[in-house]
Amino acid sequence: MCGIAGLIHRGKSSNVGSELQGMLQALKHRGEDSTGYALYGDTDGKNFIMRFKVGENVGEGSSSVMEDVSVYDERKKIVDQTLSEMGAKVVKEERTLPYSLRYEIDYDTKDLLDFSQRIESIPGVEILSMGKSLEVIKDLGNAKMVCDRYSLDKVVGTHAIGHARMATESGVDIKSAHPFWGYPFSDVSVVHNGQLTNYWNNRRVLENKGMRFMSECDSELIAVYIAEKMRHGATLEEGMKESLTGLDGVFTYFVATKDSLGMAKDTMAAKPLVLYESDDLVAMGSEEIAIRSVLPQEIDTYDPFDGEVKVWQI
Amino acid sequence: MANLKTVTKKSKAQSMGMHTEVLTGRTQQKFFNPDEAENFYYFGTYDVDFNKRTELDVKDMTAPEANKEIDNLMSQGYGTIVIKNPQGKHSLGVGILNKLNLIFEGSLGYFGMGSCDGPIVRINGRVGWSCAENLMAGKVVIEKNAGSCFGAAIRGGDLICKGSVGARTGIDMKGGTIIIGGDAGAFTGFMMQRGRIIILGDVGINLGDSMYDGTIFVGGEIGSYGSDAVDSELTPSDQDWLKRKLKVAEIGDNFDVSKMKKIVAGKKLWNYDNLEPTEKKGAI
Numbered sequence: 001m002c003g004i005a006g007l008i009h010r011g012k013s014s015n016v017g018s019e020l021q022g023m024l025q026a027l028k029h030r031g032e033d034s035t036g037y038a039l040y041g042d043t044d045g046k047n048f049i050m051r052f053k054v055g056e057n058v059g060e061g062s063s064s065v066m067e068d069v070s071v072y073d074e075r076k077k078i079v080d081q082t083l084s085e086m087g088a089k090v091v092k093e094e095r096t097l098p099y100s101l102r103y104e105i106d107y108d109t110k111d112l113l114d115f116s117q118r119i120e121s122i123p124g125v126e127i128l129s130m131g132k133s134l135e136v137i138k139d140l141g142n143a144k145m146v147c148d149r150y151s152l153d154k155v156v157g158t159h160a161i162g163h164a165r166m167a168t169e170s171g172v173d174i175k176s177a178h179p180f181w182g183y184p185f186s187d188v189s190v191v192h193n194g195q196l197t198n199y200w201n202n203r204r205v206l207e208n209k210g211m212r213f214m215s216e217c218d219s220e221l222i223a224v225y226i227a228e229k230m231r232h233g234a235t236l237e238e239g240m241k242e243s244l245t246g247l248d249g250v251f252t253y254f255v256a257t258k259d260s261l262g263m264a265k266d267t268m269a270a271k272p273l274v275l276y277e278s279d280d281l282v283a284m285g286s287e288e289i290a291i292r293s294v295l296p297q298e299i300d301t302y303d304p305f306d307g308e309v310k311v312w313q314i
Numbered sequence: 315m316a317n318l319k320t321v322t323k324k325s326k327a328q329s330m331g332m333h334t335e336v337l338t339g340r341t342q343q344k345f346f347n348p349d350e351a352e353n354f355y356y357f358g359t360y361d362v363d364f365n366k367r368t369e370l371d372v373k374d375m376t377a378p379e380a381n382k383e384i385d386n387l388m389s390q391g392y393g394t395i396v397i398k399n400p401q402g403k404h405s406l407g408v409g410i411l412n413k414l415n416l417i418f419e420g421s422l423g424y425f426g427m428g429s430c431d432g433p434i435v436r437i438n439g440r441v442g443w444s445c446a447e448n449l450m451a452g453k454v455v456i457e458k459n460a461g462s463c464f465g466a467a468i469r470g471g472d473l474i475c476k477g478s479v480g481a482r483t484g485i486d487m488k489g490g491t492i493i494i495g496g497d498a499g500a501f502t503g504f505m506m507q508r509g510r511i512i513i514l515g516d517v518g519i520n521l522g523d524s525m526y527d528g529t530i531f532v533g534g535e536i537g538s539y540g541s542d543a544v545d546s547e548l549t550p551s552d553q554d555w556l557k558r559k560l561k562v563a564e565i566g567d568n569f570d571v572s573k574m575k576k577i578v579a580g581k582k583l584w585n586y587d588n589l590e591p592t593e594k595k596g597a598i
């Protein structure tokens with residue numbers, strides 16, 4: 001089933017970590033195999049923030065295997081060495097869990113493709129997000145468990161999207177959890193509720209164009225599809241509109257960038273979405289109770305129509 | 315027979331004898347004998363007094379707890395119950411098979427007022443997916459917007475949304491009336507088998523797709539027609555009925571019903587229309 005939620009504060013920052021945790025926890029009955037957050041925090045914008053993993057948290061049906069912490073340590077050393085070779089200076093390093101790391105990197109480049117390819121050429125290493133504002137945090141369990149594990153409740157920022165997953169298309173592990181980073185674009189993330197039926201066709205086409213897939217989760221296709229459109233000059237909104245015909249199946253998805261948040265709904269409107277929109281806040285989720293966790297008072301909400309695409313700026 | 319290649323979709327269906335104006339005949343038959351109404355009751359229903367009024371705050375209740383408390387209040391004879399702080403909870407007000415005046419001060423989540431028979435309900439907020447699913451009789455009024463599958467499979471009663479509704483409104487409906495003050499999404503009237511839908515605003519793609527019977531009235535633009543849905547002539551009796559319904563629904567003041575489009579099923583299912591009334595009741 002899965003549940004998605006997102007919010008964007010316009011003209012101000014707020015405690016988006018705590019707010020999104022409340023929204024996703026309200027949707028936990030839609031799936032709690034894994035939960036993911038894409039948080040756009042307040043930063044000085046100087047350094048890149050790289051969230052990456054050097055191992056898996058393996059759940060039911062996963063094709064990955066649990067490994068010894070010493071393996072993670074070894075991979076981390078290789079990452080550090082590769083960064084040094086590329087001239088990327090690690091300004092700050094956090095290791096929340098043995099397999100999950102957060103680096104702040106002083107690195108002067110606009111092309112993250114080469115950077116990402118070199119890091120991910122290290123076996124067992126996957127970049128979860130790369131950007132100057134975006135941080136993708138995802139792990140097994142419900143929203144509160146993941147929030148507590150990674151201390152997300154104090155994150156302040158402008159906008160965020162998240163996902164509560166009931167695993168259907170692929171196993172329970174971090175690589176199949178949402179959100180997906182819009183590789184190789186800085187600060188682009190995607191969450192999706194639904195099922196894409198032309199996943200393999202699109203994947204083959206996109207892989208032939210040089211795009212990379214890290215999982216077998218159909219939702220990852222949306223991030224890669226839109227990233228490929230943007231690579232060829234499309235705006236976020238244009239890429240999302242093209243996806244309505246390019247992607248087959250049922251879907252409601254959110255895409256976020258450094259300064260915007262967008263939603264798209266398939267032409268059959270088969271997946272739910274409730275939306276609240278005001279001058280200073282947009283909040284949306286698979287069910288109204290998600291919005292109620294941040295706006296308990298009586299508010300006007302509505303369902304976007306079939307084939308609708310909307311994008312908001314901070 | 316007319317040359318079917320040269321006629322429009324509407325006249326093509328009529329030329330083939332697949333569609334006639336059915337609403338003035340069979341679909342207006344009453345299958346329930348009003349004289350027997352006094353003898354008809356559900357086991358466990360309560361004799362309530364509409365003038366006996368109370369409030370129920372469900373802020374800290376689960377949906378089953380709230381629904382049980384509504385039942386408990388009815389058992390004490392309360393005929394008017396005001397629900398405070400529903401806050402988008404799912405499945406509130408389901409399974410009420412009783413006369414009752416129920417007022418929600420706020421919005422409901424999914425499956426609100428499902429499987430009800432008899433209550434008069436006013437929701438001063440919004441409703442999520444599948445509101446009033448399987449409604450048998452009574453009246454449900456939503457003051458704001460509604461989600462998808464609004465009035466799915468209803469068999470009777472009036473379901474009114476003063477705002478806009480999502481996709482698949484009236485899916486599989488088998489009777490009753492759905493009235494929408496705003497716009498409606500895709501697949502409105504999908505597989506509807508009887509009953510009527512009125513939409514004052516625009517409607518999305520595939521209107522009336524695979525409908526067996528029933529009638530849809532649209533005041534605004536139509537995204538596209540679904541398979542089997544065809545235009546029909548809006549008769550004076552249709553207009554009179556529409557005016558009455560809109561007045562009762564308290565929406566569409568001064569709305570010009572003469573400009574509405576009327577959409578019906580363009581084909582008959584084999585044997586669907588050959589049943590005796592009593593058999594039809596069993597069939598649906």
